[in-house]
Structure formats: structure tokens, C-alpha cells
Amino acid sequence: MKQVNIEDAAHGMVAGEDVRGADGVLVLARGTAVDEAHLRAMRAYGVRSLSVVSDEAPPGEAGPGGPDDGTAATEARCRALLAPRFAALDLDAPFGRTVFDLAVRRAAARALACGLDLDAVPAAPPHLAPPPEASLFSARGVDPQSLVSGEVELASLPEVHVRLLDALNSDKTSAGELSTIIGRDPGLAARLLKLVNSPAYGSRAPVDTISRAVALVGRAELATLVMGLAAVHAFGDIDPELCDMRAFWSHGAACGTYAALLAAVCPGTAPDRVFVGGLLHDIGQLVILRRLPAAAGRALLLSRIEGLSIAAAEDAVLGFDHAAVSRALLTGWHFPETLTAMAAGHHQPDGRPEARETALVHVADILATAWAWPAFAGATVPALSEPAWRSLGLSAAVLPGIAVAGEDRIRDTEAVFFPAQTPPQARPHPDPRKRT
Numbered sequence: 001m002k003q004v005n006i007e008d009a010a011h012g013m014v015a016g017e018d019v020r021g022a023d024g025v026l027v028l029a030r031g032t033a034v035d036e037a038h039l040r041a042m043r044a045y046g047v048r049s050l051s052v053v054s055d056e057a058p059p060g061e062a063g064p065g066g067p068d069d070g071t072a073a074t075e076a077r078c079r080a081l082l083a084p085r086f087a088a089l090d091l092d093a094p095f096g097r098t099v100f101d102l103a104v105r106r107a108a109a110r111a112l113a114c115g116l117d118l119d120a121v122p123a124a125p126p127h128l129a130p131p132p133e134a135s136l137f138s139a140r141g142v143d144p145q146s147l148v149s150g151e152v153e154l155a156s157l158p159e160v161h162v163r164l165l166d167a168l169n170s171d172k173t174s175a176g177e178l179s180t181i182i183g184r185d186p187g188l189a190a191r192l193l194k195l196v197n198s199p200a201y202g203s204r205a206p207v208d209t210i211s212r213a214v215a216l217v218g219r220a221e222l223a224t225l226v227m228g229l230a231a232v233h234a235f236g237d238i239d240p241e242l243c244d245m246r247a248f249w250s251h252g253a254a255c256g257t258y259a260a261l262l263a264a265v266c267p268g269t270a271p272d273r274v275f276v277g278g279l280l281h282d283i284g285q286l287v288i289l290r291r292l293p294a295a296a297g298r299a300l301l302l303s304r305i306e307g308l309s310i311a312a313a314e315d316a317v318l319g320f321d322h323a324a325v326s327r328a329l330l331t332g333w334h335f336p337e338t339l340t341a342m343a344a345g346h347h348q349p350d351g352r353p354e355a356r357e358t359a360l361v362h363v364a365d366i367l368a369t370a371w372a373w374p375a376f377a378g379a380t381v382p383a384l385s386e387p388a389w390r391s392l393g394l395s396a397a398v399l400p401g402i403a404v405a406g407e408d409r410i411r412d413t414e415a416v417f418f419p420a421q422t423p424p425q426a427r428p429h430p431d432p433r434k435r436t
Contacts, residue, residue, distance in 0.1 A: 001053050006042055009050060011035055016053040018405075021045030026265050029401035041397040071108060077118040078107040081376045087307065088383040089366070094396040095384055099370050102403050107375040121376050144284075144320055147291050148328040168223040178222070179210040191229055192222075194415065221272040227335055228276035235286045242289050242296075251368055252279040253413040254406070259364035261402045261409070266392050269357050277342030277361045278368075284325030284343070288314065309380050311347050323347050351387025359388035371403060 001016040012033060019028035019042060027045045028038050034052075042050070082103055089096040111118055164181045167173040182189050189210055196213045197206060207213050214222060238245055256278030260271035289296045295317050303313035311321040327344035338357060346361040362385060370381045 001051050003049050004052050005049050006039070006047055009034060009039060009042070009052075011039075013052045016051040019047055019050045021047060026261070026401065026405070027398070029405035032401050032404045035400075038397060038400070041395060071112070074108040074112055074118065075104050078104045078111065078375070081118065081121055082107060084307070085376075085378060086370070086381050088309070089370075089381050090384065093384075093386075095389055095399075098396040098399045099367065099381075102400060103370045103375065106371055106403070107373070110373055110375070142292070142318065144324040144328040147287055147325055148332055164226050165223060168219055168226070175211060175214045178214050178219075182210045182214075187233075188226075188229060192225065195225060195413075217272075221270075224273050224276045224336075224339070227339065228279050231280050231283060231333075235283070235290075238286060238289060242293050243286070248282070248286070249279075250410075250414050251372065252282060254368035254372070254410050255279070255281055255361065255364045257364075257406050257409045257413055258367045258402060259360045261405055262360050262364060262392070262394065262398075263357070265398055266356065266360065266394060269360060273338060274342065274357050274360045274364075277339050277346075277357060278364050280330070280339065281326070281343050281346045281361050281365060282322060284322030284327075284329060285310075287325045287329055288318075288322055292318070303380070307380060309347075309382055311382075321347070347382065349385050349388035349391075351385060351391045353391060355388075356391050359385070359391050362388050363392070367399070367402065367406075371406075 004013065015028050015030055015032050015034065018026055018030050021027050021042075027041050027047060028034070028050070032038070082100070086096070086100050086103070089099065091097050091100050110116070164178070167178055167181055182192060192210070192213055193207060196216055207216055217225065232249060235245075256275040259274040259278035263269040263271040263274045285296070288299075296314075299310060299313040299317045302308060302316055303310050306313070308316070311323060314321040323344050323346065327340055330340040330343055341355065342358050342361045345355065345358045346365055349355055349359045349362045351359065362382075366382050366384060369379055372378045
């Protein structure tokens with residue numbers, strides 16, 4: 001590793017450490033190959049030098065000239081296979097182009113690493129005419145509140161979480177009392193310690209006691225984390241034949257991680273809060289799965305044959321989508337409006353300055369969907385709300401760093417909820433062939 005003056009930095013160098021601007025904003029994540037957009041961003045943020053591990057292009061690239069022939073062919077095949085999933089994203093705009101290019105490179109790298117025969121990967125099927133209305137749209141006549149009215153009781157929060165939230169809401173509760181309450185639930189205590197020891201919190205020394213965790217995280221952030229952990233726990237009994245819960249929460253963990261990383265470079269937003277907002281953004285899907293599994297299967301079928309987002313397909317089948325159900329559920333659980341708004345509005349954020357955290361979850365959901373693996377059979381990548389993206393004041397130049405920084409953090413977060421399990425194989429949606 002060596003230190004390089006910003007004026008001597010060149011395309012293809014690989015950052016050996018995170019590069020931050022004078023105000024602490026993350027400009028370039030460790031492990032990212034520098035390109036011209038990164039150089040411009042670093043100069044704009046007042047970066048004077050950076051540590052690099054190599055002045056050669058990363059594996060699979062041939063320096064400034066671009067990829068070698070083998071990698072270029074693999075990327076070209078990945079580009080063709082991925083294009084149908086990105087139909088809703090404007091690939092001519094800087095954001096869409098950057099997200100798609102990163103998805104192609106990441107998919108090509110994974111395909112080369114695991115020896116995947118891309119010629120054997122089937123192309124996306126053409127969109128077909130939907131099944132007859134009589135069989136597809138028979139699940140109408142319900143609304144989000146009717147679904148949730150029983151769900152609030154059915155998926156009630158564990159007593160320790162309720163007591164802890166009550167204690168956190170009282171200014172008279174000491175850190176020692178909080179530690180005592182948490183310690184009564186060994187599972188909660190273990191998950192909390194794993195979270196605060198993860199890279200997301202950047203603790204230099206291991207946090208091995210609940211009291212230290214409380215001191216490190218802070219009361220407000222702790223309350224948010226407890227809410228997130230409680231919500232995950234509440235749906236632990238979903239039938240695995242209906243939904244791959246590992247995959248569901250892996251997508252939530254990826255969304256929360258990307259949202260927190262984006263918040264770190266977006267002044268005035270709270271990484272801890274948007275992490276939980278991202279983690280829970282699709283929780284309404286679980287209510288629909290539990291209460292209306294057949295309708296959930298029909299929505300997935302419509303999504304696949306028409307190329308719709310799952311939210312649009314849910315709206316066609318039910319007259320509302322999982323975001324509306326998320327609002328009803330989290331409101332019934334008395335979650336803060338900030339968290340409720342992130343889950344309820346992440347598909348169509350309005351771009352208001354005061355709703356930037358919802359915009360962060362919206363963008364993070366796009367990234368988590370676009371960069372998921374396996375890459376070729378995943379969900380349709382949602383469209384970007386341009387007003388929401390503009391409200392964040394970010395450049396597409398930050399996205400490569402977000403992609404690299406997110407990989408380890410996502411794995412660490414998954415380990416909190418799913419220790420010693422195999423990686424997920426697909427995006428979380430019910431199989432329409434089962435119980436529909």
C-alpha cells in the first residue's frame with residue numbers, strides 16, 4: 001500500500017482505505033477501482049491524497065483500455081441477460097447507467113468466479129397475456145386495515161421488546177436498567193451485540209457487554225434497533241413453503257445496509273434509522289403471505305408474466321400493495337412515523353426535503369434488487385423517482401463505493417439473523433405453484 005497525491009492518482013488504481021472528504025463524507029470505499037468520476041468527486045470534496053494497494057487495474061481489466069477479451073464477452077452476455085430486469089430504470093441517466101453497469105460487472109465477476117455457463121442461462125421469457133380475470137382477480141374485497149387488524153395481535157411483539165421500548169421512552173430509565181431488561185432475553189442480547197460489533201458501527205474494541213452496547217449505540221438508536229429486531233422476530237413462523245425467509249430478510253438487510261451507507265454521505269439523515277427502515281421496508285409482504293397466500297401467489301404470477309413490479313401486481317390483484325399494508329401494521333404497532341413513512345413510501349417517495357430518509361430507502365431498494373445474486377432470475381428493478389434522487393444531493397459517482405462497502409456489511413448483518421446457514425438462492429417471493 002502506498003500514499004498517492006490526488007494529482008497523481010490515475011484510472012485503475014485501487015483504494016486501500018476508505019477515502020473521506022474534509023467533512024468526513026465517504027467519497028470512495030476501500031477496494032474500489034478509481035475512475036474519472038471518482039477523481040472528480042475526490043477533488044470536489046477536498047481530498048488531497050489516498051492510499052492505494054495497486055496502481056494496476058483490478059483483475060479482469062486491461063488498464064485504461066478496458067476489460068480483456070474474455071471478460072468483455074462475459075460482460076456482454078450478462079448485459080443481454082440482465083437488460084429485461086432493468087426495463088423500468090432509465091439507463092440513459094447517470095444513476096441508471098451506473099447501477100446497470102455495476103450490476104453487469106458484478107454479475108460477470110461472479111459468473112467467472114463460479115464457472116457459470118452463461119450460454120445455459122435462459123433469456124427472459126416474453127411477456128404473455130394474463131390469465132382470465134375471473135381466476136386472477138378473485139381476491140378483492142379486502143383492505144390493508146382489515147388484514148392488519150388481526151395481524152397486530154397475531155404478530156404481537158415479545159414482552160421483553162414492549163418493556164424495553166417503554167423503558168427507552170422514559171427519561172428516568174438508567175443505562176443499567178436497560179441492560180437488565182435486555183439481558184432477560186438472551187436471543188435479543190446476542191443479536192444486539194452482533195449488530196454493534198459489525199462494521200456498521202465501526203467499534204475499534206470488541207463490545208462484549210450489554211451496558212457497553214447501550215453506551216455505544218445511544219438510546220434513540222437502540223430503540224430503533226430493538227423495533228427492527230422485534231419485527232423480524234414477529235414473523236419467524238412463516239411457512240417456508242410460502243416464502244424463503246432467509247432470502248426475504250437478506251434483501252431487507254441489503255436494503256438497510258445500502259440506505260445506511262448512502263445516509264453516511266447525505267448530511268442530515270440518520271444511518272441507524274434508515275438501516276431499520278430498509279430492513280423493514282417490505283414487511284407488508286409477510287402480512288399478505290400469512291393472511292392471503294393465494295393472492296400473494298397470483299400477484300407473483302402476474303408480476304412474472306407481465307413484467308410488473310411486485311407492488312404493481314399486488315395492486316392489480318388486491319387493489320393495494322404491501323407498502324400500504326406496512327403502514328397499517330407499523331402504525332398499529334405504534335412505531336415512529338419516520339420508520340412507518342420509510343416502509344409506506346419507499347416505492348413512490350415525493351422528493352420533499354423532509355422525506356429524504358424515505359428517499360434513501362427507495363434508492364437502496366433499487367440497489368439491493370439490482371445487485372442481488374443470483375442476478376438473472378431476480379425481481380424487476382424498480383423505477384427511480386428522479387425528485388427523490390435529486391433531494392439527496394448525491395452524485396452517481398458515489399455508487400461504486402457504496403457497492404463495494406456494502407458487500408461485507410450485508411454478510412455481517414445476515415449473520416445476525418441467520419447464523420450458520422447457506423446463502424439465499426433467490427429473491428423473496430412466494431411460489432405461485434404452492435398453496436395458491
